[in-house]
Amino acid sequence: MAKEVVRQYLPLMDEEGRGAATDDGLGRDRHYLPDTPEEDPYQAGHRTCAGCGPAIEYRWVLKAAGQDTVVAGPTGCMYVANSTYLCTPYTVPWAHTPIASGGSFTAGMAAGYEALIRKGRHPGPYPNIITMSGDGSAADIGLGPISGALYRNHDALFICYDNECYANTGIQVSPTTPYAGMTTFTPFGKAIPEGTRLPPKNLARMMAEGHPHCYVATATVGYPVDLMNKTRKGLNHRGAAFMHCFTPCQKGWVYQTSMTVEIGRRVVEAGLFPVWEYDPEQRKYHYFHPPVQRPVTDYLAMQGRFGHMLPEHIANVQQQANRNWETIGMDVPAELREGEDPERHRRLREETYSMPLNRGVGA
Ligand SMILES: Cc1ncc(C[n+]2csc(CCOP(=O)(O)OP(=O)(O)O)c2C)c(N)n1
Ligand code: SF4
Ligand SMILES: [Mg+2]
Secondary structure, three states, X not given: OOOOOOOOOOOOXXXXXXXXXXXXXOOOOOOOOOOOOOOOOEOOOXXXXXXXXXXXXXXXXXXXXXXXXXXXXXXXXXXXXXXXXXXOOEOOOEEEEOOOOHXXXXXXXXXXXXXXXXXXXXXXXOOEEEEEEEHHHHHHHOHHHHHHHHXXXXXXXXXXXXXXXXXXXXXXXXXOOOXXXXXXXXXXXXXXXXXXXXXXXXXXXXXXXXXXXXXXXXXXXXXXXXXXXXXXXXXXXXXOEEEEEEOOOHHHHOOOHHHHHHHHHHHHHXXXXXXXEEEOOOOEEEEOOOOOEOOOHHHHOOOHHHOOOOHHHHHHHHHHHHHHHHHOOOXXXXXXXXXXXXXXXXXXXXXXXXXXXXXXXXX
């Protein structure tokens, strides 16, 4: 007789808790961390760059998932830099897949565990099954297999760690590279002064709209508790879940190494990466409303990849951010509306600074 497939339940962490006591004055509970699990299935000893956003994401996701987890990693930085010959930083089973196959490999793992447990050949419980693909893999080369796995509703969490480029092969443009983000395949010049001309593919929306029975969420490394809780919600969800996580790439984006988490917050506060959850039962989006709204320059000026931007390009990005604020149901303050005018940005050409002043609206 077929055995029952027992699922695990991972409790959520308190997102408020001690946060109130560590407010940084801007309403941001920056230093707040709940009592996170001590175990670290992604250990020290990997070989990613200092300040690597994807490595931070891997660590928090696996901390949230715990030891009873299996992971698949398609080709990309987080395969190459993490698996030098005979050595990985994982204390959980991990497998490399070809760059196109994260979705199909993980679907196979999920179906395999179900079958083995039912037949009594694996004692269970059903493990946490996670695949973490780069944006080149998830949004481009391996998009089809992930979409197929979501459609068939395999019980696993499919994550795209998004560093907005094909990093491992030398920072080439990917479908999630933002407008005006410079890459080695989109250098700026006289013909194309903005570098990257196209808007980024809205991967998470595609996944939510296209697979309405799946749990879908966006997250950034700027909000670790939120990231860990969404990992747990995705794993607790019975069926397929997809998470799109914004993960700065220190090497490709050219910024101060220690600023990875700060950039992960500023992108949200600048309105350029809305953080939300899609609830498949209600078929509704739940948007996070950041307590601070900043001009996009507070985000752009931190990164060398945007250093070539002209006033009209910055105005275009502010327009895009303002539309995002409207989409998530927030008012657009007058200062941010004024930022849609290129004239307002002309003066920035004259200014040189490595870190922007804090000009957050409401700060
Ligand atoms: C079919 C195929 N095409 C190209 C490559 C070369 N390749 C290896 S890693 C990589 C970059 C992957 O980018 P992404 O998925 O965004 O991960 P990242 O390196 O940014 O972490 C590429 C193109 C490959 N391994 N397989
Ligand atoms: S190139 Fe970017 S993504 Fe790759 S290891 Fe370095 S910081 Fe991380
Ligand atoms: Mg990438």
